[in-house]
Amino acid sequence: xxxxxxxxxxxxxxxxxxxxxxxxxxxxxxxxxxxxxxxxxxxxxxxxxxxxxxxxxxxxxxxxxxxxxxxxxxxxxxxxxxxxxxxxxxxxxxxxxxxxxxxxxxxxxxxxxxxxxxxxxxxxxxxxxxxxxxxxxxxxxxxxxxxxxxxxxxxxxxxxxxxxxxxxxxxxxxxxxxxxxxxxxxxxxxxxxxxxxxxxxxxxxxxxxxxxxxxxxxxxxxxxxxxxxxxxxxxxxxxxxxxxxx
Numbered sequence: 122x123x124x125x126x127x128x129x130x131x132x133x134x135x136x137x138x139x140x141x142x143x144x145x146x147x148x149x150x151x152x153x154x155x156x157x158x159x160x161x162x163x164x165x166x167x168x169x170x171x172x173x174x175x176x177x178x179x180x181x182x183x184x185x186x187x188x189x190x191x192x193x194x195x196x197x198x199x200x201x202x203x204x205x206x207x208x209x210x211x212x213x214x215x216x217x218x219x220x221x222x223x224x225x226x227x228x229x230x231x232x233x234x235x236x237x238x239x240x241x242x243x244x245x246x247x248x249x250x251x252x253x254x255x256x257x258x259x260x261x262x263x264x265x266x267x268x269x270x271x272x273x274x275x276x277x278x279x280x281x282x283x284x285x286x287x288x289x290x291x292x293x294x295x296x297x298x299x300x301x302x303x304x305x306x307x308x309x310x311x312x313x314x315x316x317x318x319x320x321x322x323x324x325x326x327x328x329x330x331x332x333x334x335x336x337x338x339x340x341x342x343x344x345x346x347x348x349x350x351x352x353x354x355x356x357x358x359x360x361x362x363x364x365x366x367x
Contacts (some may be wrong), residue, residue, distance in 0.1 A: 124187040126151050126173060126278050132181035134167050134333075136362030141167040143333040145181070151277075154300065156324035158194040158355075161170060161316075164333040165313045169282050172311060173203045183279060186308040199227075202271030206283035208263065208319055212256035216247070216266045219255065220273065227274035236274065243293060260287035270298065279303065279310045285319060297323055321355040329362045337362045 125148040136141040140218045142164040149155040159165050170176045171183050174194045183190045185197040211219060217238065224234035242248050245265045255263065264287045271279065284300070285293045300310055300323060314320055320327055321341060329337040335357070337344055347349050353361075 123151055123186075124152070125149060126186060127155075127311055128182075128184040129168070129172070130182045130184075132168075132170060132171065132178045132183060135179045136163070138339065141191060141333055142171070142178075143331070145330075145335055147328060147335060147338065149309050149311055151309050152307050153325045154251065154312060155310045155328045155357050156314060156320035156332055158320050158327060158359060159330035162332075163330040166282065167201075168330070169280055169311070169313050169348045172280050173201065174198060190282055193294050199274075202274070202276040202279045204268055204271050204279065206286055208267040210255045210258075210263055212286050213254060215254055216251040216258065216262075217331075220267065220270055221250075224272040224273045229239060229274055237273050237275075238269070241272055244294060244299065245269070251264060260351045261289060261292060264288060264298075265292060268299075272299075277308055278309065280313075282313045283316070283354070284312065284314065317355045317359060327355065329359060331363045 127149040128144050129147050130259045132145040133140070145168065157165055157168065167176070169236065170180050172190065174190045174197055177191050186200055190197045198228055214222070219233055220238050224237070229237070241250055247262065247265060250258070250262055253268070257265070279300070285296060288296060297319070304310055312320065312324060325341055326334055326338065327344065337347065339347065341355060344355075345353050348358055349363055350357065350361070
């Protein structure tokens with residue numbers, strides 16, 4: 122059996138006044154898009170930060186491609202791309218300078234950096250803006266540049282927090298197509314979102330987190346079968362699982 126791209130085993134995260142994640146166990150297969158959804162404060166962002174190595178679990182283990190993220194963070198970060206919901210960028214770098222810096226930090230060969238940047242810019246038709254300063258970018262153009270930056274080193278795993286915030290409709294479609302192709306080529310995506318339509322459209326499996334606990338997990342068909350609601354939308358299943366009311 123293949124090693125999962127991401128594996129969380131009995132993970133807990135406690136802060137001084139909050140038990141944010143409670144005994145969370147899940148795995149993401151290679152070539153899979155896995156969506157984590159849940160209400161505000163459910164523990165989604167905390168989970169993302171543990172997967173990316175930004176914080177450590179209080180107990181349990183987090184593995185990326187079979188390696189413990191806490192014990193071998195360099196391995197995880199080398200093979201992982203992280204697209205946050207509010208990415209930090211250097212306002213007084215141009216987009217191209219930022220991309221070249223990112224490629225260099227990931228030790229992508231110089232000639233490869235330029236060719237990969239050119240190819241990825243073409244997807245979003247960003248050639249006309251990429252040499253402008255980040256300070257002058259719209260939120261959407263910042264987001265697209267950060268997406269490109271996280272694909273430069275050809276990661277095997279993408280961790281994405283709210284992937285389409287700030288993107289126009291055309292850019293949303295391009296981004297969704299890009300993520301589907303990434304998974305089709307064998308990459309794995311851990312997707313954290315409040316946009317249930319995106320989760321329903323993109324994800325192979327969906328997990329619902331509530332109060333730090335995994336309350337449901339499965340394909341959309343499996344979630345419908347568990348709820349005995351064969352025609353239910355993901356929004357309806359989400360409301361049933363979390364006890365929220367429309």
